[in-house]
Amino acid sequence: MRLAISALSLGLPLVAGLAFEGAVGFGSIATGGTEAYVVSSLADSGTGTLRDATSVSGRNITFSVSGYIVLESPLSISSHTTINGQTAPSPGIGVMGREVSASSQSNVIVRNLRIRQGTLDPDTGKSAFNMGDASNVILDHVSVEYGVWDSVDAVGAVNITVSNSIIALPIGQQFGAHLETGPVTWYRNLWVCGHNRQPLTKGPPTLQRIQAPFYINVYANGNFLDSNNNGVLDGTASNTVGSAIVLSAPWNSGSAALAGLTAQQAYASVIASAGASPRDSVDAYVVSLVESLGTKGQIITNQTSTGLPNNGYGTL
Ligand SMILES: *[C@@H]1O[C@H](CO)[C@@H](O)[C@H](O)[C@H]1NC(C)=O
Ligand SMILES: *[C@@H]1O[C@H](CO)[C@@H](O)[C@H](O)[C@H]1NC(C)=O
Ligand SMILES: *[C@@H]1O[C@H](CO)[C@@H](O)[C@H](O)[C@H]1NC(C)=O
Numbered sequence: 001m002r003l004a005i006s007a008l009s010l011g012l013p014l015v016a017g018l019a020f021e022g023a024v025g026f027g028s029i030a031t032g033g034t035e036a037y038v039v040s041s042l043a044d045s046g047t048g049t050l051r052d053a054t055s056v057s058g059r060n061i062t063f064s065v066s067g068y069i070v071l072e073s074p075l076s077i078s079s080h081t082t083i084n085g086q087t088a089p090s091p092g093i094g095v096m097g098r099e100v101s102a103s104s105q106s107n108v109i110v111r112n113l114r115i116r117q118g119t120l121d122p123d124t125g126k127s128a129f130n131m132g133d134a135s136n137v138i139l140d141h142v143s144v145e146y147g148v149w150d151s152v153d154a155v156g157a158v159n160i161t162v163s164n165s166i167i168a169l170p171i172g173q174q175f176g177a178h179l180e181t182g183p184v185t186w187y188r189n190l191w192v193c194g195h196n197r198q199p200l201t202k203g204p205p206t207l208q209r210i211q212a213p214f215y216i217n218v219y220a221n222g223n224f225l226d227s228n229n230n231g232v233l234d235g236t237a238s239n240t241v242g243s244a245i246v247l248s249a250p251w252n253s254g255s256a257a258l259a260g261l262t263a264q265q266a267y268a269s270v271i272a273s274a275g276a277s278p279r280d281s282v283d284a285y286v287v288s289l290v291e292s293l294g295t296k297g298q299i300i301t302n303q304t305s306t307g308l309p310n311n312g313y314g315t316l
Contacts, residue, residue: 019109019138024258025185027138027161032082032109033059040064044072050095054081063088068316071098074126079105085112091278094316099126106135110142112276116313118146118303124172127153135159143275143283146303148172150197154179161185166275168192168286171301187258188266190274192286193297216244219251224263229294233267281314
């Protein structure tokens, strides 16, 4: 089981600015920001807020507060920004109620952040995380729930990684992620209760079960599909990927090097560690749905129907 991979084996230049130790894939070249900024307030705007922090390019953002930031308008992330959610005191940091957007920006690192759009957002055309037309972006240990348009919109995005993350319980369109162009690395993510697009790709393929049109070439190997909802992990081998042409060898040597887990190991890995850490009630609920192995879980239209406190957003 290969847990780490060097930039060299991904076929990427081995640069000093690997996003962070252990970063993988096409977005691992993001170097983020360098100017220290400490978020010390959970307010929507003003001095010491995340909105103030991300409004200027070049920031390396840490947190001295924990809890939810209730966004009153979309949160825009400038180019050359690092959001170090892992620095927040327990139980961690999250944003709720509006879109988070790095659209058309470049060189953005987002770690350990909970992103919960939900029905508080009056704009039903916005996504939970939007990186349309962005380049060199990595999301790691991020939890995206209650996305309204797409959970993750990456149309036109270049050099992207989404790793160790949870993308779950989309409402509205009930979609996971939409990408075109690429290249994009999706690695060790948990996709839960989406209607479709987990992810949708019209660019380079991924190693997960995806919606892919007929003109895509995919290398898929060692996958299992458990579709009988009987509460037991008893899938059968299945390596079809939408209508894509399944190749007999990897299209990219880096992709092959990343696929170091068996299907059973991959299940155990995402159950144990996908998403923001520590897990809050929303992520715990999502993981419990997966662990039911088909006996729980449904497509939802609003976060309230989860029965979690705080109108379904959970408390943080
Ligand atoms: C950004 O902040 C993190 C957390 O404090 C730190 O580990 C990292 O070295 C900083 N990076 C830069 C480039 O300043
Ligand atoms: C994407 O990454 C490659 C290196 O892997 C680099 O040559 C290219 O310039 C990057 N694209 C953008 C838009 O930054
Ligand atoms: C939330 O979803 C539940 C279950 O589908 C539904 O009964 C309820 O009407 C919805 N509430 C709103 C405000 O849409």
